[in-house]
Amino acid sequence: MKYSYKYKVGCSIENLKGVRDFIRSSLKNHNIPDLQISEIVLALDEMCSNLMIHAHHCNNEDLFELVIHVDNNNPLVFEIIDDGTVFDINEFSTPAIDNIIHEKRKGGLGIRLVKSIMDKVEYQKTNEHNICRLVKTVRFK
Amino acid sequence: MIHIKRLQEDGADIIALIGEIDASSSIELDLSIAKSVGEGFKKILVDCSALEYISSAGLGVFMSYIEEFKDRNIKMVLFGMSDKVANTFNILGLNELLQIRKDKSQAKQLINEV
Numbered sequence: 001m002k003y004s005y006k007y008k009v010g011c012s013i014e015n016l017k018g019v020r021d022f023i024r025s026s027l028k029n030h031n032i033p034d035l036q037i038s039e040i041v042l043a044l045d046e047m048c049s050n051l052m053i054h055a056h057h058c059n060n061e062d063l064f065e066l067v068i069h070v071d072n073n074n075p076l077v078f079e080i081i082d083d084g085t086v087f088d089i090n091e092f093s094t095p096a097i098d099n100i101i102h103e104k105r106k107g108g109l110g111i112r113l114v115k116s117i118m119d120k121v122e123y124q125k126t127n128e129h130n131i132c133r134l135v136k137t138v139r140f141k
Numbered sequence: 142m143i144h145i146k147r148l149q150e151d152g153a154d155i156i157a158l159i160g161e162i163d164a165s166s167s168i169e170l171d172l173s174i175a176k177s178v179g180e181g182f183k184k185i186l187v188d189c190s191a192l193e194y195i196s197s198a199g200l201g202v203f204m205s206y207i208e209e210f211k212d213r214n215i216k217m218v219l220f221g222m223s224d225k226v227a228n229t230f231n232i233l234g235l236n237e238l239l240q241i242r243k244d245k246s247q248a249k250q251l252i253n254e255v
Contacts, residue, residue, distance in 0.1 A: 013164045016164060017163070038194075039232070110206070113197055116212075
């Protein structure tokens with residue numbers, strides 16, 4: 001059985017709480033272990049907040065869409081669809097933790113988290129939209 | 142989203158985090174730690190027992206104080222994390238860089254060591 005969940009929201013970072021609640025409620029009845037759900041929520045929060053801040057300057061009139069595809073016994077697929085500037089995390093070299101401490105950088109940690117949690121992050125650009133697709137294998141209970 | 146309470150016990154400042162810390166609320170955490178430092182506390186305990194969620198924005202705040210605290214001889218110990226919150230710190234290996242204890246009494250013991 002395949003399920004899709006969609007959530008469309010403005011780019012104010014005040015909306016991140018709503019994004020997390022949407023992800024939790026979409027995944028809660030699919031027999032996915034709680035700890036894995038919490039990691040997915042974290043990785044998608046990082047991707048969405050990056051998008052809101054860097055591609056849309058927190059403008060709440062700019063909307064993006066988060067789509068969650070659940071197909072039992074297959075990896076989960078998440079799509080973040082918008083029409084801003086693409087910020088490809090694969091092109092961003094992850095800073096060493098020591099550098100983050102030394103330079104008091106507050107960025108870079110989120111990308112490390114996403115790369116640690118997700119199996120794959122890929123980008124697709126169509127005429128109208130950017131689609132960032134994240135894939136995560138889960139152990140269905 | 143995040144509610145922060147401060148109280149003092151045995152010369153230590155205890156900062157209790159209640160709720161969720163993300164990109165929109167990490168500034169609150171930063172301000173409360175800065176306030177504690179500004180008031181001259183050398184021992185800071187961060188009570189995470191009611192912290193339901195933390196993203197990299199919050200982790201970054203803790204990281205940004207590591208060097209300053211070393212230079213100024215300020216100790217900070219975090220305690221009371223749920224498994225989910227602890228996992229977020231562990232994914233990045235921050236459990237090696239920050240002082241984290243299971244509960245308040247262990248945290249106090251560590252912060253009072255010379």
